[in-house]
Amino acid sequence: NAGVTQTPKFQVLKTGQSMTLQCAQDMNHNSMYWYRQDPGMGLRLIYYSASEGTTDKGEVPNGYNVSRLNKREFSLRLESAAPSQTSVYFCASSEASNIQYFGAGTRLSVL
Amino acid sequence: AQRVTQPEKLLSVFKGAPVELKCNYSYSGSPELFWYVQYSRQRLQLLLRHISRESIKGFTADLNKGETSFHLKKPFAQEEDSAMYYCALSGRGNTGKLIFGQGTTLQVKP
Numbered sequence: 001n002a003g004v005t006q007t008p009k010f011q012v013l014k015t016g017q018s019m020t021l022q023c024a025q026d027m028n029h030n031s032m033y034w035y036r037q038d039p040g041m042g043l044r045l046i047y048y049s050a051s052e053g054t055t056d057k058g059e060v061p062n063g064y065n066v067s068r069l070n071k072r073e074f075s076l077r078l079e080s081a082a083p084s085q086t087s088v089y090f091c092a093s094s095e096a097s098n099i100q101y102f103g104a105g106t107r108l109s110v111l
Numbered sequence: 112a113q114r115v116t117q118p119e120k121l122l123s124v125f126k127g128a129p130v131e132l133k134c135n136y137s138y139s140g141s142p143e144l145f146w147y148v149q150y151s152r153q154r155l156q157l158l159l160r161h162i163s164r165e166s167i168k169g170f171t172a173d174l175n176k177g178e179t180s181f182h183l184k185k186p187f188a189q190e191e192d193s194a195m196y197y198c199a200l201s202g203r204g205n206t207g208k209l210i211f212g213q214g215t216t217l218q219v220k221p
Contacts, residue, residue: 031207040120042197042211043155050207058208090155094207098143102155 002026006091006103013081013110021076021106023091029101031094032074033058034066036087037105043090049074081110113138115200117212124188125220132183132215134172134198142200144174144181145209149195158183158196168192188219 004025013019025032030051035043035058045058047066055066063085065077074093078085088107092100114137124130136142146158159167161174161181172183181198198212 033208035211040213042115042117042213043209044211045208048208092155098201098207098209099145099157099160100207100209104154 004091004093004101004103006106008106010107015082015110017081018079021089023075023103024073025093026072027093027101029093029095033092033100034076035090035092036060037090038087046076083110086110113200113202113210115198115210115212117198117215119215121216121218123218123220126190127187130185130188130217132196132217134181134183134212136179136181136200138200138202140202142202145199146172146183147197147199190219190221193217193219
């Protein structure tokens with residue numbers, strides 16, 4: 001039982017490049033989330049999806065787009081990466097209990 | 112505004128000493144509070160939630176609505192408790208979104 005799987009684990013980009021972070025969960029959860037983790041800032045919500053076919057902005061959505069491809073998958077896209085987007089990105093999913101289950105994270109560096 | 116504050120970035124204690132990681136929140140309704148933990152090289156995971164009122168790995172946390180606090184306590188720290196701890200808040204009917212505090216690194220020295 002994999003839980004929440006994120007790919008890639010590490011990525012280095014140049015400013016202006018684009019990339020998509022992938023996330024998949026096998027727990028049949030309705031809700032999925034993308035966070036970024038920065039030192040001294042905790043985890044901040046970028047986007048979330050309460051159910052298949054819906055997405056909503058979180059606290060820090062600028063510079064990002066998301067796609068809820070189906071119930072299992074929720075991807076995060078950086079269209080034109082900036083150094084300020086250097087961070088560790090976490091995907092999570094949850095069901096009605098509000099307990100969130102997290103992926104292992106993607107460490108992204110933008111040069 | 113909804114906010115979670117963890118005032119300590121780093122808490123360093125000796126093995127066997129009591130531990131209290133502070134968490135204060137701001138929320139106008141009835142929140143649900145959580146503590147999540149991230150051990151070295153592991154993913155973030157739930158430690159405990161206030162509605163369960165249980166003790167996990169010797170840790171307890173009581174919701175104090177008067178002081179708007181949800182401090183995490185353990186009477187005798189162990190070296191394996193060293194980790195990053197996040198307090199988080201979810202509003203009722205809030206689609207499960209969590210608001211996290213800044214995190215506190217607990218370092219338990221031998």
